Amino acid sequence: MKRVFSSLLLLISTLTLTSCQVNWFGSHFDVPWFYIAVPVLILFVVLYVILISNRYVCPKCKTEFKPKWYQIYITVHFNRSRVAKCPNCGRKGFCKRKKDATRHFSERERK
Numbered sequence: 001m002k003r004v005f006s007s008l009l010l011l012i013s014t015l016t017l018t019s020c021q022v023n024w025f026g027s028h029f030d031v032p033w034f035y036i037a038v039p040v041l042i043l044f045v046v047l048y049v050i051l052i053s054n055r056y057v058c059p060k061c062k063t064e065f066k067p068k069w070y071q072i073y074i075t076v077h078f079n080r081s082r083v084a085k086c087p088n089c090g091r092k093g094f095c096k097r098k099k100d101a102t103r104h105f106s107e108r109e110r111k
Contacts, residue, residue: 047073056095058086064098 020036022029048069055066065087076083081094 053099055098056082056084057098058089058091058095059093060091061086061089063088 020031020033022031051069051072055064056072057064063086065084067084072082072084078094080097082097083093084095085092086095
């Protein structure tokens with residue numbers, strides 16, 4: 001853990017000394033790296049939260065399943081469907097997205 005923390009600290013301190021050169025309509029700007037990295041990081045976190053809050057339904061066997069986030073993160077999708085592999089029947093194809101209702105209720109409300 002100490003090694004990871006020190007590596008991360010070294011990386012951040014190195015990146016703070018660098019900047020990105022942005023060309024915006026013919027004008028050149030020096031932009032600190034975190035002005036670009038922070039919005040991208042926020043976007044990835046929001047997408048992660050959205051992906052883990054969904055379940056998918058296999059059209060063949062009607063099984064509801066929840067794939068790992070990395071299995072569904074970079075897949076072909078169309079409207080409310082994504083390509084996923086059903087753990088029950090093994091079919092790989094478009095599965096419809098369904099909101100995971102258990103994430104929205106507390107333990108007291110479910111009982």
